[in-house]
Amino acid sequence: MIYVTRKEHFNAAHKVYRPDWTDEKNQAVFGKCANPNWHGHNYDLFVTVKGMPSAETGFVMDIKQLSNLINDEVIKHIDHKNLNLDVPFLKDKIPSTENLAIAIWQRLFDKIAQHNCTLHAIKLYETERNFVEYFGN
Amino acid sequence: MIYVTRKEHFNAAHKVYRPDWTDEKNQAVFGKCANPNWHGHNYDLFVTVKGMPSAETGFVMDIKQLSNLINDEVIKHIDHKNLNLDVPFLKDKIPSTENLAIAIWQRLFDKIAQHNCTLHAIKLYETERNFVEYFGN
Amino acid sequence: MIYVTRKEHFNAAHKVYRPDWTDEKNQAVFGKCANPNWHGHNYDLFVTVKGMPSAETGFVMDIKQLSNLINDEVIKHIDHKNLNLDVPFLKDKIPSTENLAIAIWQRLFDKIAQHNCTLHAIKLYETERNFVEYFGN
Amino acid sequence: MIYVTRKEHFNAAHKVYRPDWTDEKNQAVFGKCANPNWHGHNYDLFVTVKGMPSAETGFVMDIKQLSNLINDEVIKHIDHKNLNLDVPFLKDKIPSTENLAIAIWQRLFDKIAQHNCTLHAIKLYETERNFVEYFGN
Amino acid sequence: MIYVTRKEHFNAAHKVYRPDWTDEKNQAVFGKCANPNWHGHNYDLFVTVKGMPSAETGFVMDIKQLSNLINDEVIKHIDHKNLNLDVPFLKDKIPSTENLAIAIWQRLFDKIAQHNCTLHAIKLYETERNFVEYFGN
Amino acid sequence: MIYVTRKEHFNAAHKVYRPDWTDEKNQAVFGKCANPNWHGHNYDLFVTVKGMPSAETGFVMDIKQLSNLINDEVIKHIDHKNLNLDVPFLKDKIPSTENLAIAIWQRLFDKIAQHNCTLHAIKLYETERNFVEYFGN
Numbered sequence: 001m002i003y004v005t006r007k008e009h010f011n012a013a014h015k016v017y018r019p020d021w022t023d024e025k026n027q028a029v030f031g032k033c034a035n036p037n038w039h040g041h042n043y044d045l046f047v048t049v050k051g052m053p054s055a056e057t058g059f060v061m062d063i064k065q066l067s068n069l070i071n072d073e074v075i076k077h078i079d080h081k082n083l084n085l086d087v088p089f090l091k092d093k094i095p096s097t098e099n100l101a102i103a104i105w106q107r108l109f110d111k112i113a114q115h116n117c118t119l120h121a122i123k124l125y126e127t128e129r130n131f132v133e134y135f136g137n
Numbered sequence: 138m139i140y141v142t143r144k145e146h147f148n149a150a151h152k153v154y155r156p157d158w159t160d161e162k163n164q165a166v167f168g169k170c171a172n173p174n175w176h177g178h179n180y181d182l183f184v185t186v187k188g189m190p191s192a193e194t195g196f197v198m199d200i201k202q203l204s205n206l207i208n209d210e211v212i213k214h215i216d217h218k219n220l221n222l223d224v225p226f227l228k229d230k231i232p233s234t235e236n237l238a239i240a241i242w243q244r245l246f247d248k249i250a251q252h253n254c255t256l257h258a259i260k261l262y263e264t265e266r267n268f269v270e271y272f273g274n
Numbered sequence: 275m276i277y278v279t280r281k282e283h284f285n286a287a288h289k290v291y292r293p294d295w296t297d298e299k300n301q302a303v304f305g306k307c308a309n310p311n312w313h314g315h316n317y318d319l320f321v322t323v324k325g326m327p328s329a330e331t332g333f334v335m336d337i338k339q340l341s342n343l344i345n346d347e348v349i350k351h352i353d354h355k356n357l358n359l360d361v362p363f364l365k366d367k368i369p370s371t372e373n374l375a376i377a378i379w380q381r382l383f384d385k386i387a388q389h390n391c392t393l394h395a396i397k398l399y400e401t402e403r404n405f406v407e408y409f410g411n
Numbered sequence: 412m413i414y415v416t417r418k419e420h421f422n423a424a425h426k427v428y429r430p431d432w433t434d435e436k437n438q439a440v441f442g443k444c445a446n447p448n449w450h451g452h453n454y455d456l457f458v459t460v461k462g463m464p465s466a467e468t469g470f471v472m473d474i475k476q477l478s479n480l481i482n483d484e485v486i487k488h489i490d491h492k493n494l495n496l497d498v499p500f501l502k503d504k505i506p507s508t509e510n511l512a513i514a515i516w517q518r519l520f521d522k523i524a525q526h527n528c529t530l531h532a533i534k535l536y537e538t539e540r541n542f543v544e545y546f547g548n
Numbered sequence: 549m550i551y552v553t554r555k556e557h558f559n560a561a562h563k564v565y566r567p568d569w570t571d572e573k574n575q576a577v578f579g580k581c582a583n584p585n586w587h588g589h590n591y592d593l594f595v596t597v598k599g600m601p602s603a604e605t606g607f608v609m610d611i612k613q614l615s616n617l618i619n620d621e622v623i624k625h626i627d628h629k630n631l632n633l634d635v636p637f638l639k640d641k642i643p644s645t646e647n648l649a650i651a652i653w654q655r656l657f658d659k660i661a662q663h664n665c666t667l668h669a670i671k672l673y674e675t676e677r678n679f680v681e682y683f684g685n
Numbered sequence: 686m687i688y689v690t691r692k693e694h695f696n697a698a699h700k701v702y703r704p705d706w707t708d709e710k711n712q713a714v715f716g717k718c719a720n721p722n723w724h725g726h727n728y729d730l731f732v733t734v735k736g737m738p739s740a741e742t743g744f745v746m747d748i749k750q751l752s753n754l755i756n757d758e759v760i761k762h763i764d765h766k767n768l769n770l771d772v773p774f775l776k777d778k779i780p781s782t783e784n785l786a787i788a789i790w791q792r793l794f795d796k797i798a799q800h801n802c803t804l805h806a807i808k809l810y811e812t813e814r815n816f817v818e819y820f821g822n
Contacts, residue, residue, distance in 0.1 A: 201716060680689050680745075
């Protein structure tokens with residue numbers, strides 16, 4: 001079994017904010033991340049798949065196909081977007097890095113399974129110093 | 138003459154957008170950077186000062202004082218903010234990286250001159266692949 | 275289960291040196307790392323916790339609280355210090371990266387357990403090319 | 412158990428190309444990676460070993476010995492080489508990153524076992540955005 | 549005047565080798581860089597242009613146009629190529645990093661002048677530890 | 686004229702401290718950098734030389750010779766050392782990054798002039814966020 005990882009990136013605005021709370025409560029719980037007029041990040045996304053290398057090509061999964069799949073299913077829906085307002089698959093979710101990683105996993109799992117390999121991990125950097133990982137359970 | 142640089146960072150939302158243009162024209166000129174609901178970045182800011190090292194301390198400028206000054210004059214006004222809406226010193230400016238770098242220069246030049254050295258350069262990364270530099274003229 | 279990581283850093287002096295050995299034997303076993311007058315490093319510390327995201331906040335653990343806890347329990351005791359001389363929780367230990375990672379784990383495990391999540395890993399870089407990881411057993 | 416990682420690097424030429432296929436089929440399957448006159452990469456190699464720290468030295472394995480072993484067994488055979496033509500231990504293999512990682516594992520496993528620790532992982536970056544990991548099964 | 553920089557990258561094979569010398573002399577002068585069967589690199593290319601920000605857009609030059617221009621004039625001619633064999637604009641030149649940077653400058657200078665700004669610098673990394681800069685004279 | 690840069694690194698202990706001041710005054714002026722028992726850093730050193738590429742080799746200066754020269758004249762004298770105690774060419778100087786950069790310039794200038802090129806700049810990182818540059822006057 002070999003694990004293959006592709007790094008992609010996107011830039012987005014968000015706020016960590018519950019619309020059912022007052023601005024004051026959001027500020028108290030989420031601090032500056034709740035700024036009403038939004039803030040944003042350069043996100044780095046690492047997608048890891050696992051499988052056996054093909055005897056014919058030496059590849060677990062063609063990295064160009066993996067890149068295209070991540071772009072089609074994820075990046076083009078969230079890059080240069082507002083994660084609270086513009087993204088159907090994040091509707092009604094607080095766009096924490098945790099929730100975003102889980103949503104990206106759900107977008108990719110079945111699509112990757114069609115390529116004779118398995119999604120293993122989503123690693124998502126919100127900043128150079130903060131990141132999350134999700135392995136599907 | 139020695140050049141001393143301090144790196145700071147901030148996260149902000151913006152759009153590159155002229156309110157006197159239609160959404161369509163903004164989209165045509167600025168592309169996805171004009172997304173009406175904003176997007177955002179992790180900015181890296183490098184501030185370079187120049188001067189002679191003090192015979193007493195070996196420092197051109199105490200790097201902790203330089204960091205504090207950048208935070209007080211710049212970072213706390215733009216970190217976790219919306220550059221189009223929340224920042225008085227960017228009012229009525231398109232928040233391109235170029236305009237942001239010039240505005241940061243103007244915030245810092247006189248303050249740094251009070252420390253027996255001179256502001257030399259502002260280097261501002263909008264993404265890992267795009268950055269601007271400003272030397273004051 | 276989501277894994278959340280916070281990166282912190284500190285600068286410290288140390289030598290890899292046994293006081294019960296001669297300088298010659300220390301030099302023979304530890305090489306230049308045993309320099310009697312010390313050397314030092316910029317350490318990067320990655321602390322990973324795991325848990326379920328809160329339905330209310332979307333967070334496994336508030337990253338600001340995690341950062342504060344790492345700073346209070348670890349960083350402020352070792353930053354700009356001598357690891358052989360200045361740090362009570364390293365007393366009588368050789369300050370190898372391995373031993374330092376284990377000591378940091380022991381400082382943090384119970385404190386993190388008070389936040390409804392679990393310490394998963396300590397990853398400690400001594401240089402850009404040398405790092406260790408500890409998972410608690 | 413502690414995991415210790417050493418980073419090494421090498422520069423090599425290769426093509427992802429099957430000599431039993433036509434140039435056209437190679438181009439169709441492998442795209443620009445099949446360029447007949449080769450292309451190349453700066454590879455970053457991370458070797459992770461695991462074991463108990465020695466009570467005497469505080470080390471799982473002396474990092475200098477680990478570095479020397481990786482250089483003797485791997486780096487000097489592939490650095491500034493053509494992976495398709497110049498490397499006996501890659502003969503008759505497609506030099507995909509996957510196959511290269513497995514071959515490096517096989518070069519190192521027994522040698523590391525002689526140092527009272529166990530090879531845990533090979534992580535190999537072909538570019539900053541593409542890497543593979545191999546854990547031996 | 550503002551300086552704007554765009555980073556692009558490419559992967560290529562080369563050897564530093566004079567065909568009018570013997571293999572032995574090439575080896576004596578150029579060392580392992582003269583390996584007859586080639587080696588290769590992941591190159592990072594930084595292109596800096598300078599000019600006044602447009603009052604209308606806030607841009608010195610649209611960074612997307614700059615990226616497209618670098619790709620059309622440079623990257624697509626050298627990415628996944630052999631710099632000694634496959635690149636007309638390097639014909640009869642030793643593909644040292646120095647000569648490659650000068651050739652890239654010559655490919656871009658006039659094209660950038662058509663965008664109301666001026667090419668200022670080419671910065672080219674051959675490895676993370678070796679790079680050259682060229683300012684046109 | 687082409688500018689060629691080589692990156693080297695070293696690890697050292699130091700304190701920013703005047704022996705003619707009390708501990709209290711050192712602490713008041715230099716803060717935690719004056720810790721009596723030292724602290725340390727992983728320093729990154731960038732040495733830039735300038736000259737015309739040789740028509741014969743395409744090189745301004747052989748990068749391997751530049752690396753060897755930096756190691757012989759600088760790195761081996763300061764790596765894994767105490768900058769206050771162990772380094773003759775820093776004797777009686779406060780080992781600030783500024784003073785260290787100037788001392789490195791003085792060690793290298795004449796040696797590089799023997800290679801048909803000129804030392805242009807010393808860039809020295811004390812941490813990832815603090816660095817200095819010196820151009821010789």
